[in-house]
Amino acid sequence: xxxxxxxxxxxxxxxxxxxxxxxxxxxxxxxxxxxxxxxxxxxxxxxxxxxxxxxxxxxxxxxxxxxxxxxxxxxxxxxxxxxxxxxxxxxxxxxxxxxxxxxxxxxxxxxxxxxxxxxxxxxxxxxxxxxxxxxxxxxxxxxxxxxxxxxxxxxxxxxxxxxxxxxxxxxxxxxxxxxxxxxxxxxxxxxxxxxxxxxxxxxxxxxxxxxxxxxxxxxxxxxxxxxxxxxxxxxxxxxxxxxxxxxxxxxxxxxxxxxxxxxxxxxxxxxxxxxxxxxxxxxx
Amino acid sequence: xxxxxxxxxxxxxxxxxxxxxxxxxxxxxxxxxxxxxxxxxxxxxxxxxxxxxxxxxxxxxxxxxxxxxxxxxxxxxxxxxxxxxxxxxxxxxxxxxxxxxxxxxxxxxxxxxxxxxxxxxxxxxxxxxxxxxxxxxxxxxxxxxxxxxxxxxxxxxxxxxxxxxxxxxxxxxxxxxxxxxxxxxxxxxxxxxxxxxxxxxxxxxxxxxxxxxxxxxxxxxxxxxxxxxxxxxxxxxxxxxxxxxxxxxxxxxxxxxxxxxxxxxxxxxxxxxxxxxxxxxx
Numbered sequence: 001x002x003x004x005x006x007x008x009x010x011x012x013x014x015x016x017x018x019x020x021x022x023x024x025x026x027x028x029x030x031x032x033x034x035x036x037x038x039x040x041x042x043x044x045x046x047x048x049x050x051x052x053x054x055x056x057x058x059x060x061x062x063x064x065x066x067x068x069x070x071x072x073x074x075x076x077x078x079x080x081x082x083x084x085x086x087x088x089x090x091x092x093x094x095x096x097x098x099x100x101x102x103x104x105x106x107x108x109x110x111x112x113x114x115x116x117x118x119x120x121x122x123x124x125x126x127x128x129x130x131x132x133x134x135x136x137x138x139x140x141x142x143x144x145x146x147x148x149x150x151x152x153x154x155x156x157x158x159x160x161x162x163x164x165x166x167x168x169x170x171x172x173x174x175x176x177x178x179x180x181x182x183x184x185x186x187x188x189x190x191x192x193x194x195x196x197x198x199x200x201x202x203x204x205x206x207x208x209x210x211x212x213x214x215x216x217x218x219x220x221x222x223x224x225x226x227x228x229x230x231x232x233x234x235x236x237x238x239x240x241x242x243x244x245x246x247x248x249x250x251x252x253x254x255x256x257x258x259x260x261x262x263x264x265x266x267x268x269x270x271x272x273x274x275x276x277x278x279x280x281x282x283x284x
Numbered sequence: 285x286x287x288x289x290x291x292x293x294x295x296x297x298x299x300x301x302x303x304x305x306x307x308x309x310x311x312x313x314x315x316x317x318x319x320x321x322x323x324x325x326x327x328x329x330x331x332x333x334x335x336x337x338x339x340x341x342x343x344x345x346x347x348x349x350x351x352x353x354x355x356x357x358x359x360x361x362x363x364x365x366x367x368x369x370x371x372x373x374x375x376x377x378x379x380x381x382x383x384x385x386x387x388x389x390x391x392x393x394x395x396x397x398x399x400x401x402x403x404x405x406x407x408x409x410x411x412x413x414x415x416x417x418x419x420x421x422x423x424x425x426x427x428x429x430x431x432x433x434x435x436x437x438x439x440x441x442x443x444x445x446x447x448x449x450x451x452x453x454x455x456x457x458x459x460x461x462x463x464x465x466x467x468x469x470x471x472x473x474x475x476x477x478x479x480x481x482x483x484x485x486x487x488x489x490x491x492x493x494x495x496x497x498x499x500x501x502x503x504x505x506x507x508x509x510x511x512x513x514x515x516x517x518x519x520x521x522x523x524x525x526x527x528x529x530x531x532x533x534x535x536x537x538x539x540x541x542x543x544x545x546x547x548x549x550x551x552x553x554x555x556x557x558x559x560x561x562x563x564x565x566x
Contacts, residue, residue: 076456092459099457110321110450111507120447124458129440156505176458 021096022088027052027180027211028073033082035068042068044235046082052179053209055202056239057222059246060232061255066215067102069232070182073213074099086180095124098173100183103165108158114168115153118143121175143174147201163194170201181205183214187221199225219246292530301416301483302526304427305540308480309492309518311431314438314511315476316497318469321449321507325494326380327368327470330387332477332489334364336394339411339481344397354426357481361474364390369470414485414537416526427479434472434479438511445469446507483522484537495544496521502555517547 028050035043043065050056058066071077072084075091076099086094098121118140119132126132132140144150147167152160160168166186173181187195202212202225216222222229223242231237231245233254238245292298319328338360339353346352364387371382398408410418419427438445444465447455455462473493480492500513525540532539 071453074453074457075459076453095457095459097457099453101451101453107321107450111501111505111510112446112450113506116446116506117450120443120450120454121458123443123447123460126443128444128460131443158505172454 021179025085025088026050027054027087028213029083029085029088030073031083033069033072033084034080035065035072035077036080041234043072043079046232046236048230048236048239050180050211050213052211053206054211054228055206055226056211056213057226057229058213058215058232059217059219059222059229059254060237064233064254066232067184070099070184070213070215073097073180074182096177096179098176098178098181100166100169100173100181100186102184103162103186103189106165108165110157112157113154114144114149114157114160114171115140117157117168118171118175121172121178124176140171140175143171146174146204147171148197161194162189163191163197166190166194166198167201170198170205178210180211181213183212185215185217187216187218195221219251222246288531289527292527297417297419298526298530300419300421300424301536302523304419304424305416305483305522305526305536306519307424307427307431308483309496309522309540310515311434312476312480312492313496313500313514313518315434315472316493316495317500317507317511317514318438318445318449319473319493320497320501324473325490327383328473328477328493329490330383331361331365331368331474332486333394334387334390335360335477335481335486336411337390337397338394340394340397343407344401350420351422354423354478354481357478358430358475361478362471365470365474366467369467410485411481412485412487413535414481414483414488416483416536416540419482423482427482430475430479434475437468437472441465441468442508484541488537488541491541491544492518495541495548499544499548499551502551518544521547 026049030049031047033043033046034041046069058069060066068077072079073086073091074097075086075094084091086097091097115137119136121143122132122136122139126136141150141153144153147170149164149167149171152164157165157168166183169183170181186198190198202214205212214226223246226242228240229242229245230239231250231254237254238250293302319325335357338356342353342356368383368386371386377385394411395408398411401407444455444460447458447460448462448465448469452462455465476493477486477489480489484492496514496518497510499517500510504510504513521543522540525543526536528534528543529536529539
C-alpha cells in the first residue's frame with residue numbers, strides 16, 4: 001500500500017509540506033505587505049514583527065483590513081506585494097497557524113458536538129485518509145480541559161454561550177498545536193464575565209509561549225490586556241505600547257470622523273470606536 | 285397482511301426495482317448530508333437536468349439501446365459538474381446564476397435532441413421520471429458498484445468533507461487540498477445522480493439527495509448519525525413508495541419521492557411542535 005501512504009503522510013506530496021521552524025527567526029515577520037482588491041488597496045505597505053509568545057491587539061475602524069491581514073498571515077489569501085514569514089518561512093506551508101473566525105460567520109446549527117469541532121483541528125496532523133486515534137481524542141480532551149469546557153464536550157455547538165463558543169475555537173487551535181493564533185473580533189457580543197474567562201485562557205496560552213493576535217474594537221481592553229497594540233487603517237498607523245500608539249493624533253488619523261473623543265474627569269480621554277460591532281466589511 | 289407485503293415480491297422486476305431503489309436511496313441520502321449542509325441543492329437539481337443531452341446523444345447513437353446510456357450519462361455528469369465549478373470560479377457572475385444558465389441550456393438541448401425521435405414522449409418520460417421497474421440485473425450491478433464506490437469515498441474523506449462543509453478557512457489553514465476535495469465531492473454527486481437515474485429520473489433526482497438528509501438533520505445533531513438516519517429514512521421510503529406504487533398504480537419514482545416528502549413533513553411538524561411546546565413550558 002505504498003501508494004496510499006503517499007496520500008496519508010502529511011509530510012508528502014499534495015498535503016502541503018509543513019515548513020520546519022527557524023527558532024532564531026521571529027514568529028511573524030511582515031515587510032511591505034500590500035493587498036489590492038479590484039476596489040482598491042485593502043492593506044498598504046505594512047511592516048512589523050511579532051515575537052514568540054507576544055499578545056498583540058489589532059484595532060482600527062471597520063474596513064481597516066484586519067480580517068484581510070489575518071487571512072494573509074494565515075496563508076489563506078495571497079498578498080499582492082510584500083513579504084510575510086511565519087517562523088522564517090512562507091505561511092502557506094505551515095499548519096501551526098490557527099484562525100478563529102468571527103462568531104457570526106459560523107454555522108452554529110451544523111451537526112457537530114464540541115468535541116467534533118475540536119477534533120477538526122487535529123486533521124492537519126492526522127493527514128488524509130487517517131481516522132483519529134485514542135491519542136487524538138486524548139489531545140482533544142486535554143484541549144477542552146485547558147479552556148475549561150470538558151463538561152460540554154458532547155454538547156451540540158449551538159448550545160454553547162458566546163464565550164464558550166470562542167473558547168471552543170481556542171481548544172481547536174490547541175488541538176491543531178497552533179503556535180500563532182489569529183482571533184477575529186472574539187469579544188463581540190460577550191459580556192464582561194465571558195470576556196474575563198476568555199482572557200484567563202489567553203493568559204494560559206501566553207504562559208505556554210503561544211503567540212496571539214486579536215482584532216477588537218475596544219481600545220481600553222486593547223491597552224490593558226495586551227503586550228502591544230497595532231492601530232490599523234489600511235496602512236499601519238502605529239504599533240507599540242498602548243500609551244504611544246493610542247494617542248489622539250493617531251486615533252484621529254485612523255478613525256477620522258468615526259471617532260468620539262470625550263474628555264474624562266481626570267483629564268484623560270475616553271475613547272470609543274463609534275461604529276457598530278458587526279465586524280470588518282472586507283471583501284475576500 | 286403478509287400477503288399484501290409478499291404478493292408484489294413474487295415478480296422479479298419488483299424485487300430488482302426494490303433493491304435498486306433502496307441502494308440508490310442509501311447512497312443519495314448519505315451524500316445528501318453534504319448537499320444539505322453546504323447548500324448545494326440547486327446544484328444537484330441542475331446537474332441532474334444537465335445529464336439529459338448526454339442521455340439523448342447516447343440514445344440516438346445507440347438506436348435506443350439502454351446499456352450504453354449509463355456511460356453516456358456518467359460522462360456527461362462528470363464533465364458538466366466539473367465544468368460548472370470552473371465557470372463559477374472564473375466568471376464574474378454569481379455561482380447560482382452560472383448554474384442556471386448552463387444547466388437549463390443543457391436541459392433544453394437534451395429535450396431538443398430527444399424530440400427529433402418519433403417515440404419521443406415515452407422515452408423522454410423514462411429519462412425524466414425514471415423507470416425503476418425496468419431495472420435489469422446489469423443495471424443493478426452497476427448501481428451497486430458505483431453506489432458502493434460513492435459510499436467508500438465518503439467514508440474515506442469523512443473528516444475532510446466535514447471540515448470543508450463547516451469551516452472552509454480551517455480547511456485552508458490546515459493546508460487540505462481544498463480544490464481537489466471540492467471536485468471529488470462534486471464528482472460523487474454526479475455519480476450518485478447517474479446511478480439514481482433509472483429509479484427516479486432527472487426531474488425528481490434532487491429529492492433523493494435532499495429530502496431524507498434534511499429530515500435527518502431535523503432529528504440529530506451529529507454528522508454520522510445524520511447520514512445513518514437519512515439512509516434509513518431513504519431505504520424505508522423507497523420500499524414503502526414502491527408498495528404504494530404497486531397497489532395504487534402510480535408512477536414509482538413519484539411514489540418514492542412523495543413518501544420521502546411525507547416523512548419530512550411529519551418529522552418537521554413534530555419537531556417544530558415539540559420546540560414550541562418546550563418554549564411554552566419554559
